Amino acid sequence: MSGGERGLWPARAADRDDLATFTERALRLDDAAVVRLREREGGMIVAWVATGFDVLASRVVAGRIVPSDLSVGADVLLAGLRAAMSAGHVDPGFSMDSAWRGVLPPEKGFVYLDDVPAAAVLDLAERGMSLAKEHSSAFGPPTSLLDQEVLTVASQHDTVGIPMRCVLTLTAMGFLPQPTAEDRGAGDTDEVVRVRALPNWLRVDARFGTVYLRRGDPAVVLR
Template structure:
């Protein structure tokens, strides 16, 4: 079984004339995505790309801890354009149809391939417990240290984000386990892709999917993707918004 999401495609080359408007119809869904994104990173950009089906637009963004997130909303969109997330949120909140100034050159990250395959389904409730446990560990370590020693909050955050709480061994590849790091879980939870407690049944599932060297978590309202650590030659240290 294979699934797909918008392919990365060629990167825009140089300035492109902006279309008349953003073309988004699912304003409430787009606004929810952008509002959470801006709370995590005020300077975030969002990349609008055609969805996998006609009449849909995929909103892509990169979180401060190096995870790509995507939500697909109704509307044809402007094609392939990158804008400031805060600017687009303000335009939608004002009921405006315009596309904010483009910042295509600020998008510097590859996207996962379009084709992906599911390897496991995890209960929504399990993902919530994993995220809650990490938040509790951060609070405890910040307040009391680790093994009696004071530890900087940022060091604890990085260690928690790198922790692998789920390892999946696909039935068709028993020798190739798929690691799901905490940073992916946090991307799904912090962007609201599991829904709020009570709106998503505890029996709901999140799919673990792989696409080449990418691992993804696909929830009811969006997905988070990350490249496997072996593919990352350089790791840029940034300030993480977590906890």
């Protein structure tokens, strides 16, 4: 790699495909989505997108990026990922750093609270989507629905409510594995989502990605 070369290098084809799936999901929510890519220690890249639910969604893949912090259009990034036929260089498109609004949560320091069965989160999402279809306007689901706390998670350190906006983001981004009919019949509850928190942030980790919500007014850091 030459010193001035700019781009994205997924470690494997599977990492490229994972990032493409993340980017495609982001575009389904917003056809003008901007993806922020940041290098992390250990040869990893964190992809971020600010969703219309005022929730940040992220996915970690193996690879490297130059420069180490870059915001790009999701549509151009997806085209570059699809055009790359191997795990080599990907052109992420023109820099759109000025289009990224808000701050990112810290990488470390989150306190573990508890695990929640993924099946329960999926059930809540199904109910939420039904209500959203019934009550949505041209501006999307009503804020009252998105702000409704549908789960409460507590530990000796903290108690947090998880609002519907987090649940809907987890499912819209495809972060939760969809159970098969066989899984439902067997009552499989092994799959969980992990809830962590900081005084100013809520973090929910699922198998295929993580969502972050600013505690208080999430729009403060996303708009």
